[in-house]
Amino acid sequence: MSSKPPAVLTGPHYWDGDYACAEGAIAAGCRFFAGYPITPSTEVAERIAERFPLVGGTFIQMEDELASMAAILGAAWGGARTMTVTSGPGFSLMQENIGLGVMTETPCVVVNVQRGGPSTGLPTLTGQQDMMQARWGSHGDYEIIALSPSSPQECFDLTITSFNLSERFRLPVLLMMDECVGHMTEKVVVPKPESIKVLPRRWYRGPRDKYRPYQPDADLVPPMVRAGDDYRFHITGLTHDQRGYPVINAACQNLCVSRLVDKIRNNADHITLLDEQDTAGADVVVVSYGISYRVATKAIADARKKDIRVGSLRLVTVWPFPEKRIRELASKVRCLVMPEINLGQMFREMQRATVGTGCRTLLVPHCGGWVHNPNDILAAIVEGTK
Amino acid sequence: MKYWRKPLDADRCKSPHGEIHIIHDRCKGCGFCITYCPRKVLEFSKDFNRKGYHPPTVVKPEACVNCGLCETICPEFAIWSTKVEECAVEQ
Amino acid sequence: MKEIEPVERHPHEEYLRMDRIPHIWCPTCGLGTILNAFITALKRSDIPRQDIAIVSGIGCTGRTAGYVLMDSFHSTHGRALPYATGLKLANPRLKVVVISGDGDLVAIGGNHLIHAARRNMDLAVICANNFNYAMTGGQFGPTTPETARTTTAPYGSYEHPFNVPFLVDSCGATYVARWTALHVRHLTTCFGEMLNHKGFSFTEVISPCPTVYARRNRLGSGLDLLQFYRENSVIRNNIDTRECDIRFQAQMIVGKFVQKEKPTYLDMMNTYLAEAVGKKFVPYVGPMDPAKE
Numbered sequence: 036m037s038s039k040p041p042a043v044l045t046g047p048h049y050w051d052g053d054y055a056c057a058e059g060a061i062a063a064g065c066r067f068f069a070g071y072p073i074t075p076s077t078e079v080a081e082r083i084a085e086r087f088p089l090v091g092g093t094f095i096q097m098e099d100e101l102a103s104m105a106a107i108l109g110a111a112w113g114g115a116r117t118m119t120v121t122s123g124p125g126f127s128l129m130q131e132n133i134g135l136g137v138m139t140e141t142p143c144v145v146v147n148v149q150r151g152g153p154s155t156g157l158p159t160l161t162g163q164q165d166m167m168q169a170r171w172g173s174h175g176d177y178e179i180i181a182l183s184p185s186s187p188q189e190c191f192d193l194t195i196t197s198f199n200l201s202e203r204f205r206l207p208v209l210l211m212m213d214e215c216v217g218h219m220t221e222k223v224v225v226p227k228p229e230s231i232k233v234l235p236r237r238w239y240r241g242p243r244d245k246y247r248p249y250q251p252d253a254d255l256v257p258p259m260v261r262a263g264d265d266y267r268f269h270i271t272g273l274t275h276d277q278r279g280y281p282v283i284n285a286a287c288q289n290l291c292v293s294r295l296v297d298k299i300r301n302n303a304d305h306i307t308l309l310d311e312q313d314t315a316g317a318d319v320v321v322v323s324y325g326i327s328y329r330v331a332t333k334a335i336a337d338a339r340k341k342d343i344r345v346g347s348l349r350l351v352t353v354w355p356f357p358e359k360r361i362r363e364l365a366s367k368v369r370c371l372v373m374p375e376i377n378l379g380q381m382f383r384e385m386q387r388a389t390v391g392t393g394c395r396t397l398l399v400p401h402c403g404g405w406v407h408n409p410n411d412i413l414a415a416i417v418e419g420t421k
Numbered sequence: 422m423k424y425w426r427k428p429l430d431a432d433r434c435k436s437p438h439g440e441i442h443i444i445h446d447r448c449k450g451c452g453f454c455i456t457y458c459p460r461k462v463l464e465f466s467k468d469f470n471r472k473g474y475h476p477p478t479v480v481k482p483e484a485c486v487n488c489g490l491c492e493t494i495c496p497e498f499a500i501w502s503t504k505v506e507e508c509a510v511e512q
Numbered sequence: 513m514k515e516i517e518p519v520e521r522h523p524h525e526e527y528l529r530m531d532r533i534p535h536i537w538c539p540t541c542g543l544g545t546i547l548n549a550f551i552t553a554l555k556r557s558d559i560p561r562q563d564i565a566i567v568s569g570i571g572c573t574g575r576t577a578g579y580v581l582m583d584s585f586h587s588t589h590g591r592a593l594p595y596a597t598g599l600k601l602a603n604p605r606l607k608v609v610v611i612s613g614d615g616d617l618v619a620i621g622g623n624h625l626i627h628a629a630r631r632n633m634d635l636a637v638i639c640a641n642n643f644n645y646a647m648t649g650g651q652f653g654p655t656t657p658e659t660a661r662t663t664t665a666p667y668g669s670y671e672h673p674f675n676v677p678f679l680v681d682s683c684g685a686t687y688v689a690r691w692t693a694l695h696v697r698h699l700t701t702c703f704g705e706m707l708n709h710k711g712f713s714f715t716e717v718i719s720p721c722p723t724v725y726a727r728r729n730r731l732g733s734g735l736d737l738l739q740f741y742r743e744n745s746v747i748r749n750n751i752d753t754r755e756c757d758i759r760f761q762a763q764m765i766v767g768k769f770v771q772k773e774k775p776t777y778l779d780m781m782n783t784y785l786a787e788a789v790g791k792k793f794v795p796y797v798g799p800m801d802p803a804k805e
Binding site: 040064066067069088089090091092093095097098099101102103105106107108109110111112113114115116117131132135235236238239240260261262263264265266267268269270271272273278280281 | 529531532561562563565567577578581582583584585586587588590591593594595596597598599600601602603605606623624627781785789792793794795796797798799800801802805
């Protein structure tokens with residue numbers, strides 16, 4: 036009797052973020068993956084290609100990113116838990132089908148291991164330059180959920196969270212990693228399978244003849260079925276009614292699209308994950324996410340040595356933007372400092388959220404290709420006390 | 422059907438026979454069924470349907486052999502035939 | 513326009529979303545005929561209806577998914593094939609049929625077409641070729657014959673078009689055929705064969721487009737085009753697909769060109785991994801099952 040490798044590799048490991056993300060997907064029950072190689076996300080695909088045949092998953096390398104995104108949507112309707120990974124250029128290619136996923140309310144996870152852009156940019160070096168694209172990349176009005184891990188451990192944990200959120204709210208969830216976190220090797224502790232909370236798919240349980248693909252529950256999310264169970268449903272990217280049939284007029288657009296947006300906005304409190312430290316009584320709070328948080332911790336420690344009362348708010352959920360908490364903090368602190376490896380993306384959201392509070396906002400930008408020098412963040416913190 | 426001589430078992434042979442059903446208001450007057458019916462059973466009706474087209478009308482009901490071509494070729498699902506009792510082979 | 517409830521029901525109505533009939537296709541368009549032949553073939557097939565899923569792309573032909581009363585998916589332009597690939601791989605029990613147009617499958621979807629054929633993915637693909645992008649008003653596409661007039665080639669097309677059967681044959685498709693909307697008997701048989709075929713099956717169905725293509729090129733109505741197909745299509749089964757070029761209003765070769773057996777993508781994947789990975793190999797666990805959760 037041969038022992039097959041377990042799906043969940045319980046115990047401590049020394050993994051990089053990409054590997055941890057792949058293992059997180061497997062632990063979350065992902066058994067279908069379609070992807071296309073692109074630095075720095077390729078290791079996720081490679082790890083999955085190696086592990087899936089040992090845990091009963093299907094891996095396919097598609098011909099491009101457009102096909103990868105389309106395939107994971109189709110597979111989700113076939114009844115599988117699905118994921119793809121990419122980086123900036125591939126993320127751009129996937130946008131149309133991400134829109135299809137949002138419109139058809141298809142649960143899946145899309146991982147973007149960000150690199151320097153625009154265009155081919157810096158394939159092997161870090162960036163956080165796709166943050167706005169995560170929110171607005173596809174055409175039309177929609178809301179999206181995006182998470183940002185700051186360590187390989189979080190790459191494992193937040194991949195599972197991403198799957199859970201995608202099942203709960205029925206849409207593609209974006210995991211916005213970056214090359215640094217993806218290629219950085221740290222201790223990752225994988226818990227026992229029974230400790231890992233995996234949310235089951237929200238299956239429809241009502242009478243068969245009463246099934247309407249887009250009739251929502253009270254939380255604005257409709258339950259789902261899979262192909263092959265004789266529900267005879269129709270799914271389209273056209274604006275549709277509750278039956279899933281295209282209805283091409285403004286009234287239907289209003290109903291259809293408003294619900295897709297409200298589904299996320301109204302439930303933002305259940306989606307927002309924050310890591311807050313020492314913000315009570317702080318003069319300056321550093322708002323950061325991803326790898327920039329790790330660098331900011333050094334700047335914060337140095338600032339404390341200068342007796343500056345500084346706190347940290349780490350955005351684990353980046354979209355929907357946690358404007359409520361930002362606004363609350365803005366009314367209490369003197370300045371919010373945001374370091375990000377871009378020329379101001381999430382910063383604009385932060386500014387928008389602080390309008391009218393009198394709170395100062397300072398951006399510590401970085402063009403990409405490396406992480407911030409902590410002294411630059413420290414200088415902004417010091418500036419924020421003035 | 423024309424034969425060059427009368428088949429010896431003509432009195433025993435029966436030809437399949439069909440009855441045409443038409444949903445007039447579904448027809449868009451394409452003419453496929455009329456043109457391609459092998460027995461020339463149908464013609465354009467002089468009447469209009471609600472959409473303003475001339476749907477087919479059965480002019481030679483006895484000639485229909487229930488081949489089902491009209492049923493399959495119709496783009497609108499407006500015409501089909503059902504099997505009815507076989508009739509004698511025509512001369 | 514609300515239909516008066518007919519007293520009688522067409523035999524195919526149980527396979528149609530009757531709340532969406534009448535469909536949007538023009539009078540004398542061939543797409544309704546192709547759908548009709550497909551349903552005829554479905555009814556004769558012994559594949560359980562719940563095991564069939566239809567995926568279509570964008571365009572007039574792409575609307576087909578919205579009219580069949582089965583699990584159907586109307587995806588994005590050109591991406592019906594990878595969508596169908598994902599659907600099939602997630603639930604291999606399904607027979608996935610892709611019904612889409614020439615522009616959707618061969619232009620924007622061209623890359624996906626060649627790879628799905630190369631992989632011998634177990635999909636049945638019905639390509640309705642009306643030689644233009646009809647839904648958007650009649651622009652030319654990679655199947656538009658030379659000299660044909662379209663809105664984006666108002667003086668006539670000067671691009672070499674694809675020979676689509678040759679294209680998919682050269683990529684490894686294991687069932688390749690071409691018929692026209694007139695050949696309803698052949699279509700019904702052909703679709704039936706495709707439903708039973710294991711591997712990538714592809715049929716190009718030449719279909720009349722009366723409102724744009726035929727009108728701009730003064731070819732008459734769809735009925736006139738069907739008459740043209742009748743007089744100018746020649747059945748040559750098993751001919752080398754290289755010979756199957758289509759020139760503008762010239763003789764067309766139709767028939768079943770390729771029918772062969774080759775391991776499908778799933779056959780290859782499972783056999784190879786079982787051997788290469790050995791005892792540790794765990795075959796795909798299948799889709800999540802609501803009954804078990």
